[in-house]
Amino acid sequence: MTHRSDSSVTIGPGAFRSSKLLDSVLFHESVHVEQNETWYYFGSTNLREVQAYDATRAFSISIGASPEEVSLLYSARADYYNQLSAAERWRVRQ
Numbered sequence: 214m215t216h217r218s219d220s221s222v223t224i225g226p227g228a229f230r231s232s233k234l235l236d237s238v239l240f241h242e243s244v245h246v247e248q249n250e251t252w253y254y255f256g257s258t259n260l261r262e263v264q265a266y267d268a269t270r271a272f273s274i275s276i277g278a279s280p281e282e283v284s285l286l287y288s289a290r291a292d293y294y295n296q297l298s299a300a301e302r303w304r305v306r307q
Contacts, residue, residue, distance in 0.1 A: 233278040237286050241269040259293045260301045266290035267305065 228238040244265040266287055273283045294305070 231278075231282065233273070233276055234282050234286070236276060237269055237273040237278055237282070240272045241265050241286070244268045256301055256304070257298070259296045260304065262293040263290055263297065263305050266293070 222242055224235075224238060228235050245261065248261050248265070266289065270283060270287045270290075273286055278286075294302075297305070
């Protein structure tokens with residue numbers, strides 16, 4: 214997935230491996246839309262990604278995505294979590 218400065222997103226072919234994986238990728242992006250529309254979500258880009266991945270994990274499980282799909286989606290979270298400031302880490306679990 215590629216994010217651009219004009220807020221457009223390109224979804225790569227990997228997201229089309231299954232309908233549940235694609236649904237989860239689209240859900241993840243919809244979380245960012247919600248973040249941009251509300252003041253509830255504030256913080257660095259890294260924090261916003263961690264929050265989006267947390268929500269996406271719960272969504273993926275709820276729609277019956279396979280454990281492999283959930284793991285694939287959630288694995289990128291660690292990269293963002295590791296870049297959080299100490300003040301932001303208290304807001305999310307590791």
